[in-house]
Amino acid sequence: MAMRIRNSASRGTMMSRQISGLRSMSSWWKNVEPAPKDPILGVTEAFLADPSPDKVNVGVGAYRDDNGKPVVLECVREAERRIAGTSFMEYLPMGGSVKMVDETLKLAYGDNSEFIKDKRIAAVQSLSGTGACRLFADFQKRFRPDSQIYIPVPTWSNHHNIWRDAQVTQKTYHYYHPETKGLDFSGLMDDVKNAPEGSFFLLHACAHNPTGVDPTEEQWREISQLFKAKNHFAFFDMAYQGFASGDPARDAKSIRIFLEDGHHIGISQSYAKNMGLYGQRVGCLSVLCEDEKQAVTVKSQLQQLARPMYSNPPLHGAQIVSTILGDPALKGLWLKEVKVMADRIIGMRTALRESLEKLGSPLSWEHVTKQIGMFCYSGMTPEQVDRLTSEYHIYMTRNGRISMAGVTTGNVGYLANAIHEVTKSS
Amino acid sequence: MESVFSNVVRAPEDPILGVTVAYNNDPSPAKLNLGVGAYRTEEGKPLVLDVVRKAEQQLVNDPSRVKEYIPIAGLADFNKLSAKLILGADSPAIQESRVATIQCLSGTGSLRVGAEFLKKHYHQSVIFIPKPTWGNHPKVFNLAGLSVEYYRYYDPATRGLDFQGLLEDLGAAPSGAIVLLHACAHNPTGVDPTSEQWEQIRQLIRSKSLLPFFDSAYQGFASGSLDTDAHSVRTFVADGGGCLIAQSYAKNMGLYGERVGALSIVCKSSDVASKVESQVKLVVRPMYSSPPIHGASIVATILKSSDMYNDWTIELKGMADRIISMRQQLFEALQAKGTPGDWSHIIKQIGMFTFTGLNKEQVAFMTKEFHIYMTSDGRISMAGLSSKTVPHLVEAIHAAVTRVA
Numbered sequence A: 001m002a003m004r005i006r007n008s009a010s011r012g013t014m015m016s017r018q019i020s021g022l023r024s025m026s027s028w029w030k031n032v033e034p035a036p037k038d039p040i041l042g043v044t045e046a047f048l049a050d051p052s053p054d055k056v057n058v059g060v061g062a063y064r065d066d067n068g069k070p071v072v073l074e075c076v077r078e079a080e081r082r083i084a085g086t087s088f089m090e091y092l093p094m095g096g097s098v099k100m101v102d103e104t105l106k107l108a109y110g111d112n113s114e115f116i117k118d119k120r121i122a123a124v125q126s127l128s129g130t131g132a133c134r135l136f137a138d139f140q141k142r143f144r145p146d147s148q149i150y151i152p153v154p155t156w157s158n159h160h161n162i163w164r165d166a167q168v169t170q171k172t173y174h175y176y177h178p179e180t181k182g183l184d185f186s187g188l189m190d191d192v193k194n195a196p197e198g199s200f201f202l203l204h205a206c207a208h209n210p211t212g213v214d215p216t217e218e219q220w221r222e223i224s225q226l227f228k229a230k231n232h233f234a235f236f237d238m239a240y241q242g243f244a245s246g247d248p249a250r251d252a253k254s255i256r257i258f259l260e261d262g263h264h265i266g267i268s269q270s271y272a273k274n275m276g277l278y279g280q281r282v283g284c285l286s287v288l289c290e291d292e293k294q295a296v297t298v299k300s301q302l303q304q305l306a307r308p309m310y311s312n313p314p315l316h317g318a319q320i321v322s323t324i325l326g327d328p329a330l331k332g333l334w335l336k337e338v339k340v341m342a343d344r345i346i347g348m349r350t351a352l353r354e355s356l357e358k359l360g361s362p363l364s365w366e367h368v369t370k371q372i373g374m375f376c377y378s379g380m381t382p383e384q385v386d387r388l389t390s391e392y393h394i395y396m397t398r399n400g401r402i403s404m405a406g407v408t409t410g411n412v413g414y415l416a417n418a419i420h421e422v423t424k425s426s
Numbered sequence B: 001m002e003s004v005f006s007n008v009v010r011a012p013e014d015p016i017l018g019v020t021v022a023y024n025n026d027p028s029p030a031k032l033n034l035g036v037g038a039y040r041t042e043e044g045k046p047l048v049l050d051v052v053r054k055a056e057q058q059l060v061n062d063p064s065r066v067k068e069y070i071p072i073a074g075l076a077d078f079n080k081l082s083a084k085l086i087l088g089a090d091s092p093a094i095q096e097s098r099v100a101t102i103q104c105l106s107g108t109g110s111l112r113v114g115a116e117f118l119k120k121h122y123h124q125s126v127i128f129i130p131k132p133t134w135g136n137h138p139k140v141f142n143l144a145g146l147s148v149e150y151y152r153y154y155d156p157a158t159r160g161l162d163f164q165g166l167l168e169d170l171g172a173a174p175s176g177a178i179v180l181l182h183a184c185a186h187n188p189t190g191v192d193p194t195s196e197q198w199e200q201i202r203q204l205i206r207s208k209s210l211l212p213f214f215d216s217a218y219q220g221f222a223s224g225s226l227d228t229d230a231h232s233v234r235t236f237v238a239d240g241g242g243c244l245i246a247q248s249y250a251k252n253m254g255l256y257g258e259r260v261g262a263l264s265i266v267c268k269s270s271d272v273a274s275k276v277e278s279q280v281k282l283v284v285r286p287m288y289s290s291p292p293i294h295g296a297s298i299v300a301t302i303l304k305s306s307d308m309y310n311d312w313t314i315e316l317k318g319m320a321d322r323i324i325s326m327r328q329q330l331f332e333a334l335q336a337k338g339t340p341g342d343w344s345h346i347i348k349q350i351g352m353f354t355f356t357g358l359n360k361e362q363v364a365f366m367t368k369e370f371h372i373y374m375t376s377d378g379r380i381s382m383a384g385l386s387s388k389t390v391p392h393l394v395e396a397i398h399a400a401v402t403r404v405a
Helices: A002-007 A011-026 A041-049 A074-083 A098-109 A128-143 A157-165 A185-194 A217-230 A253-260 A292-310 A315-325 A328-358 A366-370 A382-392 A412-423 B017-025 B050-060 B076-087 B106-121 B136-143 B163-171 B195-207 B231-238 B270-288 B293-304 B306-337 B360-370 B390-403
Strands: A121-126 A148-153 A169-174 A200-204 A233-238 A266-270 A283-288 A375-377 A401-403 B099-104 B126-131 B147-152 B178-182 B211-216 B243-248 B261-266 B353-355 B379-381
Touching: A074 A315, A074 A328, A098 A121, A098 A253, A098 A266, A098 A283, A098 A315, A121 A128, A121 A292, A128 A157, A128 A233, A128 A266, A128 A283, A128 A292, A128 B270, A148 A157, A157 A169, A157 B270, A169 A185, A185 A217, A217 A253, A233 A253, A283 A292, A292 B106, A292 B136, A315 A328, A315 B293, A328 A366, A328 A412, A366 A375, A382 A412, B050 B293, B050 B306, B076 B099, B076 B231, B076 B243, B076 B261, B076 B293, B099 B106, B099 B270, B106 B136, B106 B211, B106 B243, B106 B261, B106 B270, B126 B136, B126 B163, B136 B147, B147 B163, B163 B195, B195 B231, B211 B231, B231 B243, B261 B270, B293 B306, B306 B390, B360 B390
Parallel strands: A148 A169, A148 A200, A200 A233, A233 A266, B126 B147, B126 B178, B178 B211, B211 B243
Antiparallel strands: A121 A283, A266 A283, A375 A401, B099 B261, B243 B261, B353 B379
């Protein structure tokens, strides 16, 4: 065989080499189907393609200022000025920036957390919230292969993709109540009660995506007690700390309740929204363990999952976070800027609700101000959403989710009018 | 409350990173770190390229820049420029829009995303990797769900390529199997096929419809020439066949920690390439949603400016030349010392690493007696050497070879 190959290096066989290359390649990807468009990102694509001057994008899950423009926080700009030109670009450890992780844990667990002092938290820098959830899902699969994850209905659509690709069995639990446009608390508690002991649950720490419906503090306490009775594992996805109420401590209340009650939880934290670092992909995965030894062990295993995925996490976003959180003045500025963003959203909720009520809508729009965070689950049907798009050039996801971040004083009247028009006869 | 993870055992230390940990703990002023897989200057310091600093400043000073999510497939201009860099601007595959390129997290991320795509959409799930190879390769492919087989590569007797073994093992691979190829500067051995050998490898691979998956982590860094180091990849693409390519900017642009790379899949037609890209995005979304913006922006800034591109090629050649010069110095010093053995492999091998041929016991001896830190397989990073430290290394090698079996 080797002889044949060596002797075939002649002009006449060049063509046949090329042809055989093509022929053998044709069968490789013949069966590849075009993938469906991402339901969320497809909305922005359609919006961009629309030439209408009236168009409004309330599909985007990214903050916009009152002029509809993306925002880079001042504290971030300052941090970048300090970083540029000064630091090396060496590899971070597999677990990421220790400084950034330490500051991030303080946000979730509390500045004076005993768990931090006792070194009981296994924590690694992650690729934003998605990366943290995926690392945890992979870890869950590897070390609790028979477990399943309970996911709320509805949830961020990518949650299903994440646990599916990690090959963890998924179940769902009741969460949103379409009639009240609020929490289906009794449905939730029933599902928690009926799940087998020791089940894993995905909880949105605050500002539930896509509904904006959060349990009250009292309800969180009841959920925590039931989790205790059932020995369930609570995994919190906290993508909006500070962004929901404007107060990071308040937004972490659900987590603090579970910690007080003695749960050993897992947390995914993201700086995409609350520091506006979307494209930098900065986040943190933490798992509270029995003791320091176990934390070291668990962290070592999380790193083993990160290494064959991306080796070590990106540096720049982590540097921005640790520069800001490590400097009291910059941290103070950040807290102010987060509150501004949260307050603007809350203001837009009020404006939208009042506009709809002024228009004489026969429906209740109470939920617009009761819900919290970036999104409002309007209750509109896919058909009504389609009308909003085709008749009014308003873009949102077909589940009726409105990104309040896309609402401005400039477009809230137009938006309210359009919503009124498509819903008034329902 | 008992932890649900009390059954978890501690993972072993990473063999490569453990070397640096031990080095850091050594108080000796004579210590030398030859484990590090990152470039060091003659003064032993990390390096940020001037052109990178310039790009960085441009970005920071541009108030119109925002930090929004970039698309799942990454920055479009970065992707185009990366494909051009590895395939050549005149590549027919590019001109015919047959290449799907997706920004990924450096080489590791590109390999993982490519492997996951193959697991989902390719009819074969076995990948043949060279023996030895970068320690992380088997883990990447295993976690993606591929099964790993080895093909012979390094010949300890010659400290060169086991070409016959390679041809036999790839010749025996099942039709359609995936084959991992180091585009240049094989890690950890520094042993590359000659261009004649590459041609034979190419013919064998095409004759068996094997699917080549290139790992290109050192383009420009090996020989000093971006085109020369891309030659193996380009001959495969020139024959009209397909392949996968994982590109990294960690070493050649010094962007290690920023995690910048690209996965390219060369397809039969632009229609297929577009479908393939859409499917790769489905792999990325549940892994990390979209790649990080910063490093890719730096790369795109440099590659799209002809001045900055030229400056880059000069700095890149500077790094490659320093490494080549260290090889020469080490070889000549060992000759001058009369150290027993044939040390010509030091100058025959290419890239950041030299597979010295020293055994575990000799390595341990060098660490204990001479405070020289390297991986136990005898691999040294030439990037960690300088003219000042070559004599110390020579002493250590000489002692190890003459006193330890």
